[in-house]
Amino acid sequence: MSLTLRPMTESDWSDWITVDEEAFGSPIPPYRAELFRANTEFERSLGAYDGDLLVGVTAVCSFTMTVPGGPIPVGGVTAVGVLPSHRRRGVLTALMTRQLTDLRERGEAVAALYASEAVIYGRFGYGRAADGMVFDVPTHRAAFVPGAPVDPALRLRIVKPAETGETFEKVFDAVLGSRPGLYARTPGRWNSVLTDTEADQGGAGPLRAVVVEDDGGPRGYALFRIKPSWNDAGVPDGEVRLKELFGLDPAACALLWRHVLDRDLVSRVTTGNRPVDDPLTYLLADVRQLHARWMDELWIRLVDVGRALAARRYSAPVDVVFEVEDAVCPWNARRWRLTADSSAARCVPVEESEEPGRAADLTLPVGALGAAYLGGQRLTSLQEAGLVREARAGAVRELSTAMSWEPAPWAGLIF
Ligand SMILES: CC(C)(COP(=O)(O)OP(=O)(O)OC[C@H]1O[C@@H](n2cnc3c(N)ncnc32)[C@H](O)[C@@H]1OP(=O)(O)O)[C@@H](O)C(=O)NCCC(=O)NCCS
Incomplete structure (x- = not known):
């Protein structure tokens, strides 16, 4: 195999999708491909060619990420895939090595990524910098500790996610600088947060949203889906699947958590990725009900x-x-x-x-x-x-x- 590397262009798009579909073993629905394309900076992509055949791909997103002390430019490495016919022959190694050189020449001192498997990127000098927490809380055991913050000035407003983007952005932009790892979201990135096709819903219904606010404006929001169900005895056994929850202050966060935990007909709240120091881990009176595990995140x-x-x-x-x-x-x-x-x-x-x-x-x-x-x-x-x-x-x-x-x-x- 003689490998050549070059950035891909719009004309390589369908080959690029094919490589990622084959590598990940699952089709990329057209709407997902469109979201992906909207977030793609083609000049920052890299394709590996065996002759004329595209066999490996990757790309970089230009991020502004919060690090200790403030925001810096960070290269967000994404869309990594190698055609299964060409795996374990050094294609990824060639892509990663060239990408790091390109990042350096461009002046970006830091790269970041999410890994499909935790074993892949350590060899290229990446370190596990952030963990995420996955948890599942039974709502009937989710009382808060005495002294949990309550602000009588706060009220909840049920909103339609598709019509409330500006409010979410306002809240997110206000919290962005408060936690290392958060990165500024472009309109394309927000589209991928708010996308709500049947495939996104995964059987759990449309994306729902609630905003907390006071007379001064919004102070937080939560995005979630609800999967309704009843068990064999006819007892409600629904599930809230939390997607995002951001609050500007402890009382706003506590009220948002209370809202998702107190929804009628729901017996548990599940979430796939929260910070390891999520306030909920301190608000719950019985922390053993968190049923948490952590995994590598960034x-x-x-x-x-x-x-x-x-x-x-x-x-x-x-x-x-x-x-x-x-x-x-x-x-x-x-x-x-x-x-x-x-x-x-x-x-x-x-x-x-x-x-x-x-x-x-x-x-x-x-x-x-x-x-x-x-x-x-x-x-x-x-x-x-x-x-x-x-x-x-x-x-x-x-x-x-x-x-x-x-x-x-x-x-x-x-x-
Ligand atoms: C992960 C993937 C990109 C690796 O590509 P590749 O071209 O086979 O990687 P390389 O041949 O350059 O491998 C370099 C080294 O990493 C190891 N390695 C690569 N992928 C690995 C994996 N998934 N698990 C364990 N080891 C792996 C190789 O064994 C090799 O080790 P060696 O140097 O000791 O021989 C490819 O298997 C793939 O596309 N996987 C499915 C999609 C995916 O998970 N993409 C990553 C998204 S974050």
Whole structure:
């Protein structure tokens, strides 16, 4: 196989869809393909060709993502697929390697992705930066703790999702900066949130929405579906499937949760991806009723270690030298010095710092820095797992503390 790589164009679209359909083993309905196309920046796509045959695909979305300290440009890697006839012959490796070089040349210091399988991207230097929580709460056991916030000024309004987009956007834009991992949504991205075909409904009826507001305007919203059912004894056994819930303050969040938990004829609320520190985990009087599990959510890759680490802020002052291992992006594989206080950060190759001969305090793979980048994974945990090595006692803890951040990172929307 002789592989050539090049960006795809509109004329490659049907071949692109074919590769992803074959790779994922499921058809992409035309409306989904249209949504996908609307979110596609063709000049940022990459196709791998075996002769004239398109055998591998990927693309990047230009995101503005919140990281500790504020928003930065991030390359959102998406649509990765290799034709089953060409798998395990290095096509993905070729695509990933070229894509990382392209990202660097473009000046994007950080890449992010959602993985179909957790085993795929670690080898390319991505680290598991955010986890999502999946849970299932029985509504009859969902009382709140005493002292849960209540604001009498708040009221609920049932709305039609398709007619309320501006309100959702207003709320989302107000919370966007509050949690690392959230990324700004384009109109195309909102379309994929609000799409409501039969296939989206999955047997659970149309998308429903409720807004909480006071005299000053909207303070939160929830998007969900309801799957009604009755058990053999005729007892209502419906399910609320929560899609999104965002509130500007604790009382708004609590009221939204109360609303979905208190819907009539419903016996459980299920949700596929919430932040691991979701307020509901503290509001429920009986936390054992959460029936939760977590899974990897966002994976982060530092494309350019120096620029990426200088672009975020730190929880504590830090001055460490670390050796980075990076077989895929050799420009990162060197000794770096990170110095930061609460207002600024600098990360340069140690030979360009004021102490050019300083030895490394610790050694770590680039994926460990990606994992810690959004502040949710502790480098000390990776050290305990034997994946980060310390040369100066206490150095890992210093860097780990400085990189940690509140609240837990979470992107909340697959791209
Ligand atoms: C995942 C996928 C893109 C891999 O493509 P590929 O061209 O076969 O990957 P490569 O040949 O470059 O593999 C590189 C290495 O990763 C390993 N690898 C790749 N995919 C893997 C997987 N799904 N599980 C375990 N290992 C995997 C390969 O074994 C190989 O390891 P080696 O270097 O030790 O031999 C392809 O199998 C695919 O399209 N899968 C279905 C769609 C999908 O899941 N896409 C990802 C969306 S996020």
